[in-house]
Amino acid sequence: MPFGHDMVHSLATVVELVNTSPSTGGEEGLSGLAELQAFVESRKISGVSTLTARDLGQVRMVREAFHRVFTAPDQPTAVRTLNALLAETRITPRLTEHDGHPLHVHYFAADATLAEHVAADCGVALAHLLVEGEAERLRTCSAPDCDRVFVDESRNRSRVYCDSRTCGNRMHVAAYRARRRA
Template sequence: MPFGHDMVYSLATVVDLVNTSPSTGGDEGLADLDDLAEFVRARQVSGIEALTPRDLGQVRMLREDFHRVFTATDQANAVRLLNTLLADTRITPSLTEHDGHPVHMHYFAPDASLAEHLAADCGIALAHLLVEGEWERLRTCSAPGCARVFVDESRNRSRVYCDSRTCGNRMHVAAYRARRRA
């Protein structure tokens, strides 16, 4: 994909955010403020000072909005969902350089809450993906029992599992065992 560091990083952030949801087949990944603080730290979300219970609620709602974009039935529906999300987001583009990263774009307003920050930066990253005609790269894992999302960054758009070491390996072992039994 022909995106710079900031877009690739924002796409990875939105994937990580969506995959904290129980709707992806796992446990609640944002059970409390400590989990949210860990997410902010791990994803190096800049400009966030203190977190509140309101932030936790807003981020949980936002991740479900992003999840609907990933699981949209077609590109037109994904565009509609993303446009709705972006219409409710204050966006103030600015160039920035921090934490050892090269100059890159931030799209959130200077006084943005965590949810607004994520909605702006991750929403714009998804918008660029859709503008480039790459909607089909937004995927849900094909392994039974797993509904985690991912962005297929393979050249030939052939990735089907969220993680080749877990779901991919599990499915390959199951297929091998089925062949051996046959």
């Protein structure tokens, strides 16, 4: 499924955000304002002013809601979870061009907090995925010791690991060694 630039960016942002959660098996990736600022900068989130402790708390809550969407047992549960998040977000679609990107749509209000910004843009991207019947593209890594999430953008929906270079390679090496021992 071909995705436009803004949808690819929003989906990558939501994946990176969710994977900062201790719920994905790692340590807290947003332990303070410095980490939140680094996230904002790495994802090139526009229109963000000075960050506060309140921003950090709100973004963590949004992150956990997104995690529940990825790990929902079925599509109706994912839809209910996403609808609840979007209902709490002021969504104001507007066309924009910035930072060298072509015309695209932002869904957050001009005075939105960082949490509203992320919830609106990433939530709408996830909503489009669900509307297109692509909920199965929202995945959790199949490696037994990894709970990171990812969006399977492969044509045949065959991706099973969050990263082929780490989890995928580790699992393939383990399978190879198991075959050699047998």
